[in-house]
Amino acid sequence: MFVVGSSSSVWAAQVDARINPNSDASPFSYHYQKTIFIEYPNGGKLFDELHQKEWTLSGTADATNPGVQKLIASLNQKIQNDGSHAKISDLNVTYDIHLKGRNLNTSIDYKITIKGTLTDYVITKDQVRTLVDLGWRAIGTNDPVVIDDVEINFPISALKLQEPEAYSVLAGTQADSILSKPLMNADFILEQPMTNWHFLFDPTGINVDAGTFGLNKAISGFVVSSWTMGESSLREGRQVERTFSAEVVADKTYQVRSVQSADQGNIAAIGFGALDILDGLEIAGLTPTPPSGYTTTSTGDFPVTIVYGMAGMAAIGGVAFFIFSNRALKNQKEGQQGIDPSRLVSYQTSASSGGYQTNRGEAYLADGTEYEQTRSVYEEHQQSPPPAVSSSEEEAACGCAASAEIGTECDCVMHGSCLCDATCKCSADLCREQANSMS
Structure with a gap:
């Protein structure tokens, strides 16, 4: 029909x-x-x-x-x-x-x-x-x-x-x-x-x-x-x-x-x-x-040829991919990439909140080398890192995370006792009395 x-x-x-x-x-x-x-x-x-x-x-x-x-x-x-x-x-x-x-x-x-x-x-x-x-x-x-x-x-x-x-x-x-x-x-x-x-x-x-x-x-x-x-x-x-x-x-x-x-x-x-x-x-x-023995349900050898041809092309493509990847891996640099951590200086940026001190900080380059390559594109909108302090100031102990000058009480006032030494610059009365008594 x-x-x-x-x-x-x-x-x-x-x-x-x-x-x-x-x-x-x-x-x-x-x-x-x-x-x-x-x-x-x-x-x-x-x-x-x-x-x-x-x-x-x-x-x-x-x-x-x-x-x-x-x-x-x-x-x-x-x-x-x-x-x-x-x-x-x-x-x-x-x-x-x-x-x-x-x-x-x-x-x-x-x-x-x-x-x-x-x-x-x-x-x-x-x-x-x-x-x-x-x-x-x-x-x-x-x-x-x-x-x-x-x-x-x-x-x-x-x-x-x-x-x-x-x-x-x-x-x-x-x-x-x-x-x-x-x-x-x-x-x-x-x-x-x-x-x-x-x-x-x-x-x-x-x-x-x-x-x-x-x-x-x-x-x-x-x-x-x-x-x-x-x-x-x-x-x-x-x-x-x-x-x-x-x-x-x-x-x-x-x-x-x-x-x-x-x-x-x-x-x-x-x-x-x-x-x-x-x-x-x-x-x-x-x-x-x-x-007897005829099992294919498709046109002669043509689809078989195409299937095996496509499989062969895929195999060739896979070999080429692995060769390329292997060469790229060999050419890749090993070890530390980017900025050397030994050239970074960290500083604390956190402030106290209630009765605890958060641990947050940032890092910046110790020198100006490769500044143009490493500076942030948002630098003009960010605060500059604090200036480095002298060795004597770095060794000073001060438990004041904030100052009354900016409308908040320091940690010493919050705890009712001061653990600061004579180098403390806090303007709170409790801190100033402690600093004077140690001077």
């Missing part, structure tokens, strides 16, 4: 597929999408005709429609030209064309979905393996597709039908080459070899208790292989949206752009798939279970 979905208005062709090699036919679907922008930044006739317009042209048809019957024949001819033996036996077509006018540009979104039945994709089958044709992937046509008098394959046709005045401005100009590109084109999906697609297989179907999880009976006892394409990778290359533009010079200068993203594909098959080429045709050999 082939299922295709889309969430963007600029995708080109997309296929999300599942094929059952045990069946003679499988349903399929494709989506083709493109967006056309008509830009008129300088106003003009196209601005007058389109900037306030909005309309939708849509419809559906099945294989009883003469236009769909012609499309089936055209698609089968394209498949045959690509070397495939598969055929389309039934088809339904849904189309939607939406125009939205704006002040600077008008966009036209084109969407076509085809759903049908694919047959004759099994090449040969035996008790071990089924060979499946994969050369039908570029389902599309370069012929006009007319459904109920509406041509849907060429963007310029809808413009001619719905906006004849705008068409008259663009007809015969370089915009024709853009507006006349067929919408139903999936050639890139076939041009990208299946060996470049990501490969995964799901072994859930061969688990003993797989049925307890509501597994589809069609894959019971089988693994499921899947191939996906469309993302940028080393194998597929960089996938970017395709943009074509042309300048139209009429009453004003206009720009016409066509935007569509890279094609995407997701093909799944019941069984373990091994790719091969038969007479220039890409095929897959499907077996119910993977070969």
